[in-house]
Structure formats: structure tokens, C-alpha cells
Amino acid sequence: MSTEPAESVLPTAPDDGAECAPRPSRRGLFKQLGAAAAASLLAPVAARAQQPVPRGSSVRRATRAQDVGIPVHLPGLIDPVSGWNSTTQRLVHRVTMGATADELARAKRMGYRGYLEYQLAADAIDDSAVTAVVATRYPMLAQTPTQLYQVNQELIRAQLADAALYRAAFSKRQLFERMVELWTDHFNIYVPKVGYLKIADDRDVIRKHALGKFPELLSASAHSPAMLAYLDNTLSRRTSPDQNYAREIMELHSMGVDGGYTQQDVAELARCFSGWSLQGRGDFGFVPTSHDYGAKTVLGRTIAAMPTTAGAAGIQDGETMLKVLGEHPSTARFIASKITQWLLRYDPSPALVARVAGVYTSTGGDIKAMIRVILEPEQLMDAPAKYKRPFHFAVSALRATAPTATNLATVRTQLGTMGHPVFQWDPADGFPDSLEFWAGNLLPRWNFASVLANSNNANLRVDIAPLMRVPTADAIVAQMNTAYFGGKMTTRMREELVAYLTPAPTSTTRVRETVALALASSSFQWY
């Protein structure tokens, strides 16, 4: 049952305003004094940034934060979620790629549990508008290897990335899109290596099973030509089995690096998967002449030898092991941990992970069942903010500004400058979801905000006219608050935006700059 707590369960950080002395502008100092003197000023700057963590009970979490890199709650700093004291609002921020006024209203109407179930039942959500656009604009996504194998790689990459952006931004099936993003990284495939093969993988592996049962997702991936090519299983021979896929399916896809397998298990599993390859232009094919039919022992389980005349039946070794991996307690733990970290917090407690792992085991790896436990309202209200990765940030900015988007190439390019060129992470572990990894490079985000806010062309158009109906700085910023921040902008930010806009509230340039600042702001980087 959904309840709105009577008051916030979060420590309320002091609202803006009170704490800080006027901040010197770094750049102003540099301008006056020149490089040599400026260099000597660098020490005070560094000292300011390197405040020690104060002692005290309020920073028990901060101490833990040091260990795992979650946001450090230093007193005086604004907890990004401190203004979000409704459970449904927190939920919308977590299960969507950006909380829009519509979704916040829907969640309020349906209540916490109702909205979660609504998003979980993704297939029942009418998404026909987006489906139609995707079919027309990104037709390659529906094509077969035979149709795709001669198409220019760049075009394929562009359609894959643009469609991912488009769906993440505009689909109503938001939780589904979040899970697609998770599994795309979990079952990472470097598209420049495998090209068009990823199209089928995106459609028939990731998107087919994103909210289904994990063992089925794992199996689909193991039969995916894109995955087999990416991890070199297509090169695996009876005489020299390639261990790459066998290692990664255990280490990265199922059991996790501490899952308890040995190097011997990797070698034996590679023998099981020998012969799992492609045929034709990119369909899965089991190749008996490449398969090792001898007896094998993997994870303590013996697989009997078969005569080489067994032919196609040799695929059974791999199928058997897929079932073993799908049911393994280490897989339950690792996948439970992955989903919990993705949806809830960077540092879930071992107790919670164990509970979610228990759900995995008792439901045969039902992803929806795990999500229900992970997103119980008390846990969510207790969770610190997570930091948007650039893809999430860009998509949330698109969702906030609701542009007319006929071509997302600009956004795709900007993702590259932000260090998140989707489908182009080359090692098998996928883009990380770590605060430390993404926190560093802010200027490209600020510039993306500017690029988007100023988009006013046939490809991408952010319409600011609705913001400017009442042409005063206060009214315009109030509109921005409703449209982009669900009404939850902090007082301080509202005031600062108004201060920026006041000199020229009827100037569309100035208004767009103000939009850019709002999107680039610190509070828009967290969810």
C-alpha cells in the first residue's frame, strides 16, 4: 500500500542561503593577477575543496561513503534528495529516466504500489506512438542479418544509439527502458567489433527479456551471434577452445568474479561451449566439427562424453551448463546485487542483497519479483541519491524539455563528449555505474545543457514559448520549476535563476540560457 509519510524521514539539510560567505570567483582572481600569481593562489582553492570529514554521528554514513564512493553528506551541503519527501516522487525518479510532471501526477494518482505495478506491467502500457516512430525512423532495428550485413556500419551504429536515446526519452515504458540500459551494460557488446549483429541482440535478447526471468535472458545471450562473436566463441575449436566467453559468462554475466569458479571450470566450460557459433549472415549455429564431445567436469558437475557421431546433440553440454549457471546461488547473489545497486543505491546492505537473492532463488530469477522487493518504499526513502550517468542525464534533459525530436544525432554526439558513447564500451564489463567514474568531467554536461536548451531547428526544437507566457523572471522560472523539476526546485536555485534572468526576461536568448543553467545545475545531476 502506498502511503505518503507525514513528514520527511530524511535528515533535512538546511535550505540554501544561510551557510556560505560570498564565494570568490576563481576566474575573477585569475583575470586580475595573471598566470604566475594565479598559480600561487591554487593552494587556497585546493584547501577549500579538501575539507576533512567532520566527526559525529551524522556522518556515520559519510564514513561508509568513503569506502564505497557514495555521496558524502557533509553538513552544510545540500542532500540532493532532501526536497523529495514524497515516496511516489522518489519512486518516479528511480524508475524513470527523468521525472516529468505527467509521470509525477500519474504516480500520485496511482499511489506507490500502483505506479510500480503499472511500470512493471510494461507490455500493458500503450506505447504505440513511440513504436510507430521507431519503426519509421529506425527501420534497421527490425531487420535481419541478411538485410543488414552489407549496410554501412556507421549507419547501423547511429540507428542503434539514436533509437536507444529516443525510446529512453519518449517511451512510456520507463522502468523497462531503465532495465534495458542495465542489461545492455551487463551483457556488454562492443558494437564496432560486431556491427549489425547487435541489432538482433538488442531486440531478441535484451529487450525481449529485460523484465522477464534472468535465466532466460542469460540463455538468450549465450545463443546470441553478437555475443558469441564479441567474446570470440566463434573462434573456439575442439583443439583449442577459446576461453573468453566461458570466463566472461561466469565472471561478468552470472556468478560474478567471487562466485567460486576456478580456472579449471573456465577451461571445462569453454569445452562445453565449443561449437556455439554463427551460421549464414548471423544466425546462431551449432557447429559439430568444432565441438569437443569428451567428458567434462564443471562446477563439480560431470557431463558425460558423447560419441562424435552425436552431431547436433553436442549442444546439450552448453544448454546443461546454462541451466546450472542460471540456478546457481552465486548467480542469485550477483544478479540481486546488480539490480539492487542499479535501482536503489550504490551500497546496498548484505542483508538486503541476501533477501533479493532469496527472491531470485524462489522465483527462478524473476526480475519483476526482485524489483518489488528492492523498491519497497521504506528502503527507497532511506537511500541516498544516485548520480546520473551521461546517458541518463541527457535523456532526463530531453524528458524535461520535451523537445520535438526528429533527429537525435546532436544528442548522440554530445554523449560522446560526455564520455558515454553508448554501445562503444570495449571491455566486456560494460559502462560502469560508479559515482567516482562519472563525477569528474562536468564541463561536457554543462555544454550539453546549453546545446539542448538552444536547440531550435528542424532536428531538435525546445519550445520555450510555454515558459514565457507571463514574461517576468519569477513567472518564467516558476514555469521551469513545474515543467522540469516537478515543482521541487530549491528556494535557493529558484532565486539564483531568477537573479540570472531578471536583467532580460523577455529575451529568448536569456531564457534559453536560464534553461541551460537549470539543466546543468547540480540538483539535476542526481536522481
Place this chain on the structure above:
Amino acid sequence: MSDTRDQGCTEYNELSRRQFVTNAAGAALAAAVLPAWMPRVVLAESAAESRDVIVSVFLRGGADGLSMCVPFADTNYYAGRPTIAIPRPDSAQPNRAIALDDRFGFPQALAAMVPAFRAGDLLVVHGTGSVDTTRSHFDAQRYMEVGKPRDPSLITGWLGRHLATVTPMRTGAPLRALGLSDGIQKTLVGAPRTLPIADPANFAIGGSLATRDLRTDWLEGDYFLTQEPVRSAALDAVNTIALLRLIDFTGYRPAGGAIYANTAIGRALRSSAALIKADVGVEAIQMDVGGWDTHVNQDPSAGSMFNTMQGLGNALGAFHADVLGAGAYNVTVVVVSEFGRNVRENGSLGTDHGRGNAMFVMGKNIAGGRVMTFNWQPLARENLESGQDLKVTIDHRDVLAEIVKNRLANPNVGIVFPDFVPTLRGVTK
């Protein structure tokens, strides 16, 4: 307990891929993702005067070292490359090699690097590369950048770990290193106070110039109250913007008559020169040059590879004249590529992925003016790896480790190159 890793230090083996931590709250780090196993080293204070800035150049694609440093005394080279071999120095042909010694020469495309060689500032190391035999571009590049083959849990780069374990050249520098690229190169991952900056001359908030400072100020103020590490990242960004604004990149005048061509590598080295001379605390710069994957119509004498090599050589030559020649700046330049290419040309007048390669090291404190080899054999089939490739007889990490220790003043070579014991080769003076 998984024992899937090689038998290294136990702490290191227990590392889980994603459990990296930063240092204590005092570290205002930008892109740092330092592994838990890295000991908290006592950072040795180093004498800044004798410590170099490092400019690291990665030639992406597997550059053909046998074209970049021609073994003109070896008849096997000519037998294996009837079309694309570069003629001996005593040939009448205009594309003849320029002799560096009695065994090796530069192609005409690298003529601009000869002065640095003659001045004793340029060392060529030949038959070098990785001990790992992968011929996959992205695997081979990754292994070189992280400084160790076949360890999927190692995501920091060798240069990143160096910067993380040595005191800053300038205390409090907001920018210690940069990657001239949109995304930080793997070589630099883990480096504190480091950013990917594709164009240092344009590191600023976009949009109207009239309001640029105002908007930067707004963001600085806004981020002042957000959570760490984002807060410090914002301060770093604003400080870096201010810092780079102070350097006149557009009006930069190279010394020594040097001219940087308007190529990507020319611009990159020119910006680097300006940054280094501004002396603002930047101590490492990573840049990349593409176009080396010459499977087809390689033509190192007049065609595509000639152009690629000439672009590189001219830029390095200009950098030498501009920055290194007079000896006023302590800089070491290293140029590597992920693997070399086959000794014999293929049916498409190009070469396929190979093993041993040439590597360049340039600096006033480098024992240059020679081509360094180890157990170099004539390139007859029986002396080649798999019958087709120049063997790797010098681990490229030997060269880098010596530079880290002797020129970058960092004794923590065992962290920079984990599970590796370097052999001293005498790269530095």
C-alpha cells in the same frame, strides 16, 4: 575462491572489478578510480628541476615499425617486401632511407625527426612491444594502456597510477594531466586532477561570450553546495577553465623556428608546448594518432603511410625544435603503438597485424642518437615469431619503467607496472 588470475600479490587478486575506492575525504579527485589494493604510498618529494613533463603519444592501429625504422642492411626485408620496402640509403631513388646507423634508417617521411636524432635527443627502440601475442586492436591497446596484459579487473592506466603515486609537480595545481580527447584515454584513468580536454584552447562553457563568465559563475555557486565528489569536480572544472583561459593558445609563438602543421597531431603538440611553457602544473599529456592500420596499399614512400608518418614526424620535429632543443624545458616524449606488422607484405600491398615494433623516446635527458635493439636477428623466416613477425625482444614496459623512475622521479614502478619486473635498458642518461 576464484584463482582465475595469475599468481600475483594476494591483495591484488582479491580485487573485485567494481569495488574501487577513492582516497579519504581529503582527495578532491576528478576522474580517479583507484584500486583498493594500491598501498597508501609515502609520496617522495622530488627535485622538480630534474623532473620531466611526459608527453605520451599512442599510434592507434598497429603502426608498421619496419617502415618507421627501416632495417636496410637486411636482405630479408627487401625479399619480404618487394613492393613496399624503403630503398637503402645508398640508393638513387628519392624515397631512400636516411641512415641512422649502419643497420637502420628513417624513411623520408620522418626526415623532420633526424635533427633530434643527430642531437642525441631521440632514441629509437626496435623489436619492442608487449609480451602478449593478441592481435586484437582493442585488447592490445588496452593491455598497453593499463600496463599489464590479460587482467580484466585492472582499469586504471599506467600513467594514471604514476600520477596517483607521485607528488604533484606543482602543489595545488588544478590540472595535473590531460587527455587530448573527448573521453579520458585508458592510459590516464586513475589520474588525479585530470580531465579529457579535446581542445585546451576551447575549454569553456559554450554559448554567448557576453554571458559566459556570468554563467560559469552561476554554476560555480550552484555546485558549491552539492555532494562530493561532484562538488570538487565542479571546482576543478571551473579552476581549469580559468587556468586554461590564461594561456594564449591562439597567439602562441613556437621557438626555434618550429612550425606546427594544422594536422590533429600538429595542433595537439602545439597546444602541449603552450601548456608546458606556461608552467601551470600540467605534468602529463596523452594524445592519439590514428590511421596506422595499413592492411591495404600501405605505400610508406609516397602514399597513405607516407602521409601519416610525415604528419607525425613533422609534429615531433617541430616539438623538438620548439620545446626540447634549447634545453630550457624538461620533457620526455614517448611514442608507442599496440603492435607492429608482418615482415612480409600481403597480397594487397599492405601488411597485417604483427608483433615487434619500433618505439620512440625523445628528451634532453634521454640517451638518444641510436637505435636500441636486443638480440636483433636477421628477418629470415626461422628467426621470426610464427614465421612471420619481428620478435618482441624488449618489453615496452622496460622503457617506460625506466622513464617513470629516472625522469618522472617516481620509485613506485611496481605499482605503475604491477606484476612486472623491469630490465634496465639504459634509456635515460
